[in-house]
Amino acid sequence: MAGVSLRSIIKRYGALQVVHGIDLEVAEQEFVVLVGPSGCGKSTTLRMIAGLEDISEGELSIDGRFMNRVAPKDRDVAMVFQNYALYPHLNVADNMAFGLRIRRMPKDQIATTISETAEILGLTDYLDRRPADLSGGQRQRVAMGRAIVRHPKVFLFDEPLSNLDAKLRTQMRAEIKRLHNRLGVTSIYVTHDQVEAMTLADRIVVMNDGRIEQVGTPMELFNNPVNTFVAGFLGSPPMNQVKGVLTETGARIGGMDVSLNGAINGHAGRDVIVGIRPEHVMLEPGDATSSLPIELDLVEPLGSEALLHARFGQDNMVFKADTNGEIAHLSGVKQVHVPADLIKLFDAETGRALELGA
Amino acid sequence: MVDQTSSPPKVRTDEALKTDRLTRTLDHFRREWQIYAMLLPTIIWFVVFLYKPMYGLQIAFKDYSIFRGVQGSPWIGLEHFQTLFANDSFIRAVRNTITISFYNLLFGFPAPIILALMFNEILHATYKRTAQTIVYLPHFISSVIIAGIVITAFSPTVGVINTVLGWLGMDSIYFLTQPEWFRPIFVGTGIWQEAGFGSIVFLAAIAGVNPSLYESAVVDGANRWQMMWKITIPSILPTILIMLIIRIGNVMEVSFELVILLYQPATYETADVVNTWVYRQGLQSGQYDLAAAAGLFNAVVAFVLVMTANTLSRRFSRTSLW
Amino acid sequence: MLNWNLYSRGDKFFAIVVSVMIGMFTAATLYPFIYIAAVSFSSGFAAQAGKVVLPPIDATLEAYGYIIGDPKFWISYRNTFIYTIGGTLMSLAFIIPGAYALSRPQLKGRRFFNLFIAFTMWFNAGLIPFFLNMRDLNLLDSMFGIILAFAVNAFNIILLRNFFEAIPRSFEEAARMDGANDFQVLWKVFIPLSKPAIATITLFCIVSRWNGFFWAMVLLQSEDKIPLQVFLRHTIATLSDNDEFAIVQTDAGFSAETVTAAIIVCSIIPVLIVYPFIQKYFEKGILLGGVKE
Numbered sequence: 003m004a005g006v007s008l009r010s011i012i013k014r015y016g017a018l019q020v021v022h023g024i025d026l027e028v029a030e031q032e033f034v035v036l037v038g039p040s041g042c043g044k045s046t047t048l049r050m051i052a053g054l055e056d057i058s059e060g061e062l063s064i065d066g067r068f069m070n071r072v073a074p075k076d077r078d079v080a081m082v083f084q085n086y087a088l089y090p091h092l093n094v095a096d097n098m099a100f101g102l103r104i105r106r107m108p109k110d111q112i113a114t115t116i117s118e119t120a121e122i123l124g125l126t127d128y129l130d131r132r133p134a135d136l137s138g139g140q141r142q143r144v145a146m147g148r149a150i151v152r153h154p155k156v157f158l159f160d161e162p163l164s165n166l167d168a169k170l171r172t173q174m175r176a177e178i179k180r181l182h183n184r185l186g187v188t189s190i191y192v193t194h195d196q197v198e199a200m201t202l203a204d205r206i207v208v209m210n211d212g213r214i215e216q217v218g219t220p221m222e223l224f225n226n227p228v229n230t231f232v233a234g235f236l237g238s239p240p241m242n243q244v245k246g247v248l249t250e251t252g253a254r255i256g257g258m259d260v261s262l263n264g265a266i267n268g269h270a271g272r273d274v275i276v277g278i279r280p281e282h283v284m285l286e287p288g289d290a291t292s293s294l295p296i297e298l299d300l301v302e303p304l305g306s307e308a309l310l311h312a313r314f315g316q317d318n319m320v321f322k323a324d325t326n327g328e329i330a331h332l333s334g335v336k337q338v339h340v341p342a343d344l345i346k347l348f349d350a351e352t353g354r355a356l357e358l359g360a
Numbered sequence: 361m362v363d364q365t366s367s368p369p370k371v372r373t374d375e376a377l378k379t380d381r382l383t384r385t386l387d388h389f390r391r392e393w394q395i396y397a398m399l400l401p402t403i404i405w406f407v408v409f410l411y412k413p414m415y416g417l418q419i420a421f422k423d424y425s426i427f428r429g430v431q432g433s434p435w436i437g438l439e440h441f442q443t444l445f446a447n448d449s450f451i452r453a454v455r456n457t458i459t460i461s462f463y464n465l466l467f468g469f470p471a472p473i474i475l476a477l478m479f480n481e482i483l484h485a486t487y488k489r490t491a492q493t494i495v496y497l498p499h500f501i502s503s504v505i506i507a508g509i510v511i512t513a514f515s516p517t518v519g520v521i522n523t524v525l526g527w528l529g530m531d532s533i534y535f536l537t538q539p540e541w542f543r544p545i546f547v548g549t550g551i552w553q554e555a556g557f558g559s560i561v562f563l564a565a566i567a568g569v570n571p572s573l574y575e576s577a578v579v580d581g582a583n584r585w586q587m588m589w590k591i592t593i594p595s596i597l598p599t600i601l602i603m604l605i606i607r608i609g610n611v612m613e614v615s616f617e618l619v620i621l622l623y624q625p626a627t628y629e630t631a632d633v634v635n636t637w638v639y640r641q642g643l644q645s646g647q648y649d650l651a652a653a654a655g656l657f658n659a660v661v662a663f664v665l666v667m668t669a670n671t672l673s674r675r676f677s678r679t680s681l682w
Numbered sequence: 683m684l685n686w687n688l689y690s691r692g693d694k695f696f697a698i699v700v701s702v703m704i705g706m707f708t709a710a711t712l713y714p715f716i717y718i719a720a721v722s723f724s725s726g727f728a729a730q731a732g733k734v735v736l737p738p739i740d741a742t743l744e745a746y747g748y749i750i751g752d753p754k755f756w757i758s759y760r761n762t763f764i765y766t767i768g769g770t771l772m773s774l775a776f777i778i779p780g781a782y783a784l785s786r787p788q789l790k791g792r793r794f795f796n797l798f799i800a801f802t803m804w805f806n807a808g809l810i811p812f813f814l815n816m817r818d819l820n821l822l823d824s825m826f827g828i829i830l831a832f833a834v835n836a837f838n839i840i841l842l843r844n845f846f847e848a849i850p851r852s853f854e855e856a857a858r859m860d861g862a863n864d865f866q867v868l869w870k871v872f873i874p875l876s877k878p879a880i881a882t883i884t885l886f887c888i889v890s891r892w893n894g895f896f897w898a899m900v901l902l903q904s905e906d907k908i909p910l911q912v913f914l915r916h917t918i919a920t921l922s923d924n925d926e927f928a929i930v931q932t933d934a935g936f937s938a939e940t941v942t943a944a945i946i947v948c949s950i951i952p953v954l955i956v957y958p959f960i961q962k963y964f965e966k967g968i969l970l971g972g973v974k975e
Contacts, residue, residue, distance in 0.1 A: 052859060056384070071383075071387055073391055074855075075858060075860070079859065081859050083855070087850065087852040087855070089853070089870075089874070089875070091875065092874075100857070100860055101859075101861055101862075104861040104862050104866060104870075105860075105861045148856075148860075388788075388790065394863055394864035396783070398779035398780065398782055398864065398868070399779070399784065399789070399795065401775075401776055401779070401780070402776050402779070402780030402783075402799075402839065403780075403798070405776055405833065405834050406799060406802065406834070408819070409812075409815070409831050409834075410806075412815050413812045413815045414805075414811070416815055417808070417811050419810075419811070419814070429818075430814070430818075475707065478700045478703060481696065481701075482697070482701055483686055488704075490708075491707075491708040493961060494708045494712050495707065495708055495711050496964075497711070497957065498711060500889050501953065502893030502894075502895055502911050502949070503895060504895045504912075504915050505911075505914070505946050505949055507915075507918065508718075508942055508946045509714045509715075509718050511942075512717075512718060512721060512939055513714060513717060515939065518721065518730060518732055519732065520732075522732060523732040523734075523735060526732070552714070555707075560964075578688070583690055583693050583696070584689070584693045617895065621915065635809065638809050639809060642809060642810040642813070643809065643810070648810050651809070651810045652808065652810040655807070655808025655809055655810050656808065658808065659805060659806055662806075663805045667804060670804075
């Protein structure tokens with residue numbers, strides 16, 4: 003099975019260590035996204051998998067084979083680069099055929115592979131164009147085509163969409179997803195864009211500062227972030243994080259008590275960070291909700307919904323709400339309601355998620 | 361859940377580190393041998409044609425004879441250098457080199473700057489392009505041809521210069537045999553050949569000046585003359601400085617090919633430079649060791665000047681076009 | 683920015699004065715070439731009398747007839763072509779792979795090798811050791827010696843290396859992942875991507891080979907190996923050293939001067955043919971070469 007396995011991978015440049023021991027198992031056919039802020043080591047990790055960077059320590063295996071000392075070309079992986087690296091002097095067909103020719107694939111076989119792939123990517127009409135005569139989206143497709151024709155065991159994507167404008171990016175994102183569903187090739191995808199990560203990934207790996215913060219399906223990470231970093235990184239807008247303190251019955255934030263789902267069990271008095279997702283706030287009270295008085299200061303309509311920017315005590319908070327109720331006219335002090343079971347708690351000092359007793 | 365605090369580094373023995381480094385190095389050469397293979401011919405070429413002669417420079421300190429070869433010849437210390445500095449014709453060649461370079465600098469350095477500033481004022485694109493094409497051309501002409509042209513033009517019988525002097529009622533002058541005429545002709549020829557080509561660097565620097573500076577000057581009511589002095593020249597000053605430093609660094613490099621082609625015994629007095637002296641003593645008279653000593657002297661002075669110039673220009677280059 | 687209609691009267695005057703001065707300098711640059719051409723087409727007698735100023739006097743092709751009939755002219759012309767083509771190809775064969783290797787960050791000792799090469803721009807052993815070395819290598823009076831010994835120079839390598847360094851790393855990486863080795867990366871990716879820089883260097887090589895004279899004069903003894911420039915030099919030397927030659931030839935309708943001028947014209951013509959192609963590149967080329975070390 004063409005899985006990828008990283009064990010305690012470390013990367014050093016001289017004395018400077020930039021990746022501090024990555025452990026990751028990517029299953030066959032899985033689509034894994036490495037996401038994190040710039041400089042978090044995600045690209046370096048990807049390049050180590052590709053063989054473009056030496057692995058300082060640790061073990062990499064692809065398809066069960068130890069790969070640390072194998073040259074990139076023999077790893078049977080293909081990569082899509084951020085700037086596409088399309089050869090400007092070759093047309094689309096020759097760009098895609100480049101790797102096949104180097105590997106001395108028979109001519110007729112190259113021709114069929116190219117035309118099949120062009121068909122999949124909708125590039126059939128552009129095969130004899132040079133990259134300079136293509137739109138951004140078409141170039142992106144050629145870059146993927148060049149990877150696909152090789153039928154590699156693993157696809158590596160290094161921020162492939164970051165050179166496209168917002169609209170094309172959404173479109174290409176869907177295409178990559180469709181392609182993966184169709185070809186079922188194990189894929190590792192690096193991005194700094196959490197929306198890309200959420201939409202594409204079977205599993206997301208959130209990285210920060212050369213370490214993995216959390217690994218899980220998009221919904222696991224969204225619903226149960228292990229720390230404030232993950233909570234703040236995923237979701238748009240990100241989770242509101244408000245300083246508070248645990249009481250006997252719940253938590254106290256901004257002078258208000260909110261009830262929590264679970265027993266405090268003697269932790270009362272502990273400093274915490276209370277996390278409330280913008281999506282989880284309700285304008286009408288429901289079952290087991292706590293009300294919070296907020297002062298609206300800005301409403302940003304987005305069409306089907308709106309972002310409400312509000313002040314709550316010392317903190318700024320952002321909520322998301324449906325626009326059915328003419329929200330644009332809302333102003334002043336309002337009561338909003340948060341369901342107890344959706345409130346997240348983090349340790350104020352370590353930032354790690356806290357689980358309350360049953 | 362991942363621990364936020366960094367794990368303590370694993371203890372690794374020196375031995376393990378050493379073998380690790382060895383396998384890595386071996387891996388590196390196994391994987392990347394091709395770039396070393398590509399570099400090898402060039403390195404061998406440099407060794408054989410440029411570094412081996414440097415080794416051969418030791419004959420400057422030896423009593424060299426062809427039969428004993430570079431290594432077999434006996435050492436004689438600084439004797440050749442003593443001979444050199446007691447030799448009037450060598451001292452004269454050093455002085456001529458510096459004098460000719462000084463004139464080259466004085467008249468030859470400003471010429472391309474002035475030319476570039478003037479090109480910058482020309483609005484008609486085709487006129488400018490054509491003029492540039494023509495003034496760059498002499499740079500690509502060989503020194504033999506240049507010398508041929510100069511010899512013909514300044515010839516006492518054929519030469520157009522003397523024809524014109526004749527129109528003015530003056531006697532014809534055999535320019536190339538007159539020591540006092542050698543330097544003006546040589547420096548003038550240099551300007552004719554290189555001023556146009558030299559202006560390219562300054563034109564590039566001028567092209568790099570932010571156009572909004574000129575626009576705001578226009579709004580402020582400045583005229584072209586003022587803009588040239590207040591905007592263009594200050595903006596390209598770093599480039600001018602660097603080029604000047606480089607020129608000073610190359611003081612020992614008088615284009616001796618052209619000197620060989622233009623001088624004759626009658627003009628040695630003002631024309632003979634170090635390299636032509638070396639050429640005559642070494643290649644024509646066969647005094648290889650003495651000539652090599654003179655060449656070494658020249659090379660060392662040039663090296664010190666060039667390195668000083670490099671250091672200085674690097675200091676300025678942050679603000680320049682490079 | 684530069685708009686004639688918006689110029690003040692003073693600015694217009696300034697621009698006109700500058701245009702006239704440029705025109706004069708350009709004419710002064712061009713004149714010697716026209717003058718030499720005129721001499722070459724004039725009769726030897728008219729040239730001797732110093733009558734040629736602008737147009738040819740007593741126009742004749744006899745000087746050309748004389749050199750065309752001289753087998754030494756043709757041999758030297760052929761030799762120049764051999765040196766130019768052979769030398770340029772030899773240069774590229776060294777410079778392109780060398781510059782590629784030096785541009786690769788994975789090359790160990792890269793700093794040392796770059797310094798090793800750049801050092802030769804600053805320090806030169808000089809004429810004598812170079813000459814003796816050529817003799818030791820048995821390359822005196824050898825056409826191959828000329829072609830090989832002047833194949834490489836630090837400036838051209840550094841120029842191309844800088845260009846290669848500016849090519850995004852991902853081009854190499856993509857090719858490597860596609861299975862290309864370094865030779866293939868260079869041949870199939872870097873060379874096609876560097877056409878302008880390689881053209882610049884090729885043209886620099888062609889020009890310096892075509893014009894090369896000093897070392898050909900020093901190293902070559904056989905008359906059948908000398909290039910055109912050395913042949914021209916011999917003719918000029920005859921002209922300035924031996925006035926009898928000139929006098930003897932006067933009756934024939936050409937003189938040593940007109941013959942020299944005719945050889946000069948024949949030698950410049952190929953440069954003029956290549957020149958438009960060079961011009962496209964050399965302005966960029968000299969700026970490229972000015973970067974680092």
